[in-house]
Amino acid sequence: MAQITLVDTTLRDGSHAVRHQFNEQNVADLASGLDRAGIPVIEITHGDGLGGSSLQYGRSLLSDEEMISIGVDTVQDSKVAVLLLPGIGTHVELERALDLGAKVVRVATHCTEADISAQHIEMTKSRGALAVGFLMMAHMLEPDDLAKQAQLMASYGADVVYVTDSAGALLPDMVGARVRALRSALDDAVEIGFHGHNNLGLAVGNSLVAVESGATWIDGAMAGFGAGAGNTATEVVAAALDKAGHEVVGVDIFELMRVAEEKARPLLPSSTTISRSALMLGYAGVYSSFLLHAYRASERFGVDPAEILLELGQRKMVGGQEDMIVDVAIELSQGRADQGATNSR
């Protein structure tokens, strides 16, 4: 049975659900609850990582620095992690996060672009922090190709490399194949992680498959917080892993259930569901954080958000191509207008 490091990302990926509007009290309450429940790693930044607060990705209420400082000052045992997408965040923000006390850095790239993680992984290691490589949209690469990208991250010094199901599009056998491919391609010293989204209702089950296939780091966000239909729910996956006989290291699952229910759930704007549009993310293989952008474009141009997402999936759009959401919405609205004109002739 495996020993699992459970990472909670309510205060990062989870913040998509509240449009990055966590306030000081929210950060302190959630961080102290997670720390009390024994969660070893708590990720804290804007939902799109360091430097994400912008017109493109949505302005956050608190700056990354404010959130990280509150987290670091609040926790006793948990380590604070930050996420960085090279290009959205830079080495300046990374240095600052490390100065403030972040101990884990997760460097995320599209799954075919591991080579752009070198500088930030090396910088993380040179500062004595733990480096995690995050291969996003992992459904878009076959297992052996994904494993080659993971080897690149490991060669830069990554301690852990993640199969990141950004679109919540992976089926259980696809998760198993990817994790096994990474496991056999990497040195034993490099651990493998799995990050899920619940767009197809598979996040907890997929996490169990990941563990059975060799993953030892598992991500979640409490109470269904997260982009799309939410991340893997931390308290649910902890309970399921424990029931399956794995050791969820350091975690008091009963306290975690209480924190999720009493501290996280009341902050969710509405209970998380697999809405038609969230389901479309998983079905069409679209980046989960596109959901709220698609809702906004839908309101602005009067087109169906699920149709926008389906089209984005067909075009194989990936993180960083958020501007295409508006383009597609405009095209769909013009297509409908043209169709209307043809019909009225």
Ligand SMILES: CC[C@H](O)CC(=O)C(=O)O
């Ligand atoms: C903006 C980074 C991205 O959302 C990372 C992540 O959580 C994912 O790819 O699922």
Ligand SMILES: [Mn+2]
């Ligand atoms: Mn995510």
